[in-house]
Structure formats: structure tokens, C-alpha cells
Amino acid sequence: MSVPTKILHQFFFPSLTLGFLIRTGTVALSAYLFFGYMCIPFWVRGASMEPTYMDGQFNFCWRGWYFFSEPKRYDVVTVRFAGTKVMLLKRVVALEGEQVEFRNGKLFVDGGELEEPYIRFPGNWNLPVRQVARGCVYVVGDHRGMPMETHYFGQASKGRIMGGPVW
């Protein structure tokens, strides 16, 4: 057997040595831990974050964003339900203690209109003033053109924020 053929054969049909099994196990375990808990792959489903994130796009949720810091206004975050298999992708628009209100589609925080350059589909939402509770942030999707009743938004506990998209 020539050298290149031997290398190819060894690559596709490796000898099951202890070293090989340990290397394979380490790579598999590292990949499981990294992509299962630290950098979770996900597909965007639905239009609530359009046009920033389009339906069908692929991304990763990086858990490390909020290990040493708190979510800030304008951050796009993932909010978990019972676990991380299905999560919400939303934008933080108000922080704890702030007052939030929608008037004719404009978002007001503590009485002042919030600049939202990412909005491409404005709507005419109206929502009376409410205060964001302690330990929570207020999250909304970027697509305000859809009816308010069908858009899932509101205040979320910080404990439910799992991280944010990598890009």
C-alpha cells in the first residue's frame, strides 16, 4: 500500500486503539457541552424580530454574554421557557424600575420617546403605562407591524435570559 493510500485508509478506517477512543470521546464530550450549554444553535422561527432577524435564519445563542454583566437596553436576547430547546428572541427596551408605554406605535420609556432605528415595520400599538418589576427587563420584537395581540412581548425575569445571538 502506498503512503497516501495508507493515510487515507487510516483516516477513514482508523484502528480502534485506546488513544483513538479517548480522543474521539473527548471531542464528542466537548462538542456536546459547548453546543448544548454554551453556544446553542437555533433557527429563527416567526416574524416577530423582522427585519433584524428573518424567519428561517440560523444563529447561535451565546450564554457568555451575561455571565458578568446585565442585559442592557437595545440588546437582543434569548428568553427561555422550561428549557433551552425553544426560546424567544426579543429586544430589551426597558430596564427594571422604568415605565413603559406604547402610544400610536411609538415606544415611551419614563415618559420620553425611545429612538428605535431598527424598526422598519411600524404599527399603531397602544399600551397603558406599566412599571418594569424588580429583577425584570421589558422585551419586545422589532416587527411592530403585526397586531399587538398576536405579538408575544412583555417583562421577563432576568433569570430567564439565556444569552444573545452571536451575530
Place this chain on the structure above:
Amino acid sequence: MVKGRLILSSFIVIAGLSAVVHLYPSEEKKIKKQFSLLAKWISVEQNENVFTIAYKMKSLGDLFTDKVNLKIPDYNLSGGYSRSDIISYTGRARLPFSQFTLQFYDFQIAFPDSETARVTVTGRITGKWLQGEGLEETRELEWILKKVGKEWLFREMEVAEVLKK
């Protein structure tokens, strides 16, 4: 020869363990099975006939205790319901759909006592109205199941408030 015997005995051990796991499922597995049946009986497939619907609704009723407590504010469902209430409500709720599926993810199962299970789970519904529009909703659900005989039956369900408008 020794290698062959080693592989064969490993295969026998793995097959034996799989058989034990399959034949004597854990309580968690039994509970997950109930959820998969719930999803199966609630689902709406295209061109279902009357007999299929009747069978599904009867089977659905068998998954619940005689009295069920529900707290689903979005759909104005709160309070105690009988098994027949659940069947008739579900039957009516399925009518406007040409397709409907329910899926569960991320089970967290706890046993406060040997006959009660508390399950927190993500429920996701996807469907298509008869008019053709799509429906997609995800919620966190908190269920209480009661063990009656050898079966786990649904007794309580509450929709958790993940985002509060």
C-alpha cells in the same frame, strides 16, 4: 477469537440492558409517554373522518382524572372541568383547524410524593386554520399528574407567565 468473544458479550450485555429499560420503564418515561399520547390525540390531520375524531376524543378523555383544574387565562379557561368538559371543549377547539400539532420540549419532572408528579414543560402548537392562515404559539406549562392504579393521569394545568404585558 478473544476479541470476537469480547464483542459478542458486550453486544449481549447492551441488548440485555436495553430490554430491561424497555420492559420496565421509569416513572419519568411513563409520564413522557402520557404527554406524547396527549399530543397525538389532540393533533388534527387532514381529512380525518368522524370515527377517527371520536376515537381520538375518547382516548384523550382517558388521559385525564375525573376532575381537572385548568388555568389558561389567554383562552378564558380557569376552574374545574370534568372529563366530558375537556372532551367537548377540545372537540370544539379542533374544528376550525385543517392541521394542528402539539409538541412538548424540555421536561422537568419532580415527584412531591409517590403518587403525584409536577411537570414543567414547554408546549408548542402549530396549526393551519381552515381559511389557510398559520398559527404558532409557545408557552411554558405546569402540569400536575396523579397516579391512578398504574397510570399517570393529568389533573391540573397552568400556563406560566413568561412575558407579562
